[in-house]
Amino acid sequence: MSEQELKALRVRIDSIDEKLLELISERARCAQEVARVKMKELVEGEQPVFYRPEREAWILKRIMERNPGPLGNEEMARLFREIMSTCLALEQPLKVAYLGPEGTFSQAAALKHFGHAVISQPMAAIDEVFREVVAGAVNFGVVPVENSTEGAVSHTLDCFLEHDIVICGEVELRIHHHLLVGDTTRTNSITRIYSHAQSLAQCRKWLDAHYPNVERVAVSSNAEAARRVKNEWNSAAIAGDMAASLYGLTRLAEKIEDHPDNSTRFLVIGNQQVPPTGDDKTSIIVSMSNKPGALHELLVPFHENGIDLTRIETRPSRSGKWTYVFFIDFMGHQQDPLVKAVLEKIREEAVALKVLGSYPRAVL
Numbered sequence: 001m002s003e004q005e006l007k008a009l010r011v012r013i014d015s016i017d018e019k020l021l022e023l024i025s026e027r028a029r030c031a032q033e034v035a036r037v038k039m040k041e042l043v044e045g046e047q048p049v050f051y052r053p054e055r056e057a058w059i060l061k062r063i064m065e066r067n068p069g070p071l072g073n074e075e076m077a078r079l080f081r082e083i084m085s086t087c088l089a090l091e092q093p094l095k096v097a098y099l100g101p102e103g104t105f106s107q108a109a110a111l112k113h114f115g116h117a118v119i120s121q122p123m124a125a126i127d128e129v130f131r132e133v134v135a136g137a138v139n140f141g142v143v144p145v146e147n148s149t150e151g152a153v154s155h156t157l158d159c160f161l162e163h164d165i166v167i168c169g170e171v172e173l174r175i176h177h178h179l180l181v182g183d184t185t186r187t188n189s190i191t192r193i194y195s196h197a198q199s200l201a202q203c204r205k206w207l208d209a210h211y212p213n214v215e216r217v218a219v220s221s222n223a224e225a226a227r228r229v230k231n232e233w234n235s236a237a238i239a240g241d242m243a244a245s246l247y248g249l250t251r252l253a254e255k256i257e258d259h260p261d262n263s264t265r266f267l268v269i270g271n272q273q274v275p276p277t278g279d280d281k282t283s284i285i286v287s288m289s290n291k292p293g294a295l296h297e298l299l300v301p302f303h304e305n306g307i308d309l310t311r312i313e314t315r316p317s318r319s320g321k322w323t324y325v326f327f328i329d330f331m332g333h334q335q336d337p338l339v340k341a342v343l344e345k346i347r348e349e350a351v352a353l354k355v356l357g358s359y360p361r362a363v364l
Ligand SMILES: O=C(O)C(=O)C[C@]1(C(=O)O)C=C[C@@H](O)C=C1
Pocket: 031, 034, 035, 050, 051, 052, 053, 055, 056, 059, 083, 084, 085, 087, 088, 091
């Protein structure tokens, strides 16, 4: 390409950027107006609701449907995700708690869902994420709930039994693990590999094949594994991209997870109910009496009303009341007439029913 052509294209890019700049600023001013209207319409004692997950899901879906290319739908939606995130920060800077430390997949999930304009706050344990949300110290929390290879995160499920909290959204994150080393690591003398127990399990076959005699040490998070490697010449860590860049580590081997479609589902927890979008999920906890056929009885209303179950999990109960506890996710919103009918039927049969929330299905 000649210098002349390049110059002309750059002039065009500059002029497009100017238009983008004006349009993005106009959008941001609009968001400020939205905030003003929301404040104006408050009745006494009411708190304004700035973050509207149902509206965000609708916008992102529409962008993906109308995307003319050549950028892919996900890439385009990610750009709009960030524009909305910064617009929302003008209305209200959101505080979001996640399972820390910095660099964990939970943080990556929080930023994927809310965009980078939120204030993300690392917590030492899943239970702390719940407590911060309940106490109102943060607006939302992001907690892992299931992994496609390793199954349910039982600690998160137990927290739902203990806390009164609303599920406001879900995030799906593809989990890629890398074997990471520091500048001073002697790669031929690795005697120890650190990672979170779940990640070690997700890379079990790869480790058996490549590092059969190396000690595997489970630590509290992948980011903690990456942090330790920084100071030890004989160890490596299994962790993801965020932890690698946070601690300046190099990838000795990439994407070492045993299942290439390894992904983790996270839930967004908060204190606000989310209106329907037309493409929603609902999560409930049900306890049935300890009698034969109880699970069958519980599932029949879903089948009869043609409602798709997306997940069912059983946990031991914590009290006499919660004899058998089932965590159930299904398609639909609690305001849909069919879902209402199912919930009423279950309420009649169950020892207890707790609706954890209805929320838009993950868009990104
Ligand atoms: O539509 C609203 O209620 C807004 O506040 C605007 C906006 C946006 O930028 O489009 C910002 C934040 C909300 O979470 C949803 C949408």
